[in-house]
Amino acid sequence: MSDKSKTPVTPAIRMLQEAGVAYTEHPYDYVEKGGTARCAMMLGVDEHSVVKTLVMEDDDDRPLIVIMHGDRAVSTKNLARQLGVKHIGPCTPETAERHTGYRVGGTSPFGTRKPVPVYLERTILDLDRIYINGGHRGFILGMLPAEVVRVLNPTLVDVATEPSKG
DSSP states (O other): OOOTTTSOOOHHHHHHHHTTOOOEEEEOOOOTTOHHHHHHHHHTSOGGGBEEEEEEEETTOOEEEEEEETTOEEOHHHHHHHHTOSOEEEOOHHHHHHHHSSOTTSOOSSSOSSOOOEEEEGGGGGSSOEEEEEEETTEEEEEOHHHHHHHHOOEEEOOEEOOOOO
16 A cells, blocks of 8 residues: 555545555645646656545535536536525635644645545546545645545536636
């Protein structure tokens, strides 16, 4: 599963080990604002399979996590409609850290500080393997998408859009 001598001990790693999840570790040189494109380039994988963990809030400031393809954006309008709320938007980095216990750029949906509902873009399940943050900047884990479903029991949503350019 993993070599403990090089594994950052994060709440995500502890949760995955307790759940018996098989994963591979992929450390890379983190660059501020490098995003999933840089991560995909460093790992030599398609950015579509590098998934991002986005911390958002609804109109009552209730936190939620959306797991989305790295090369796609979240239609917050469609997400709000699917969740039956008026508005959903991203949290500030400080608020996201308070909800999850992770620094932005190292946010994992596993082992969050507080229980936070998780929404997974349905098309992620079509991938053979995904690359997801392990709870530390520059530390990505490779795993089967089914493991995310097994461990987090997310709600599946259809909210992916092409990101706007510029």
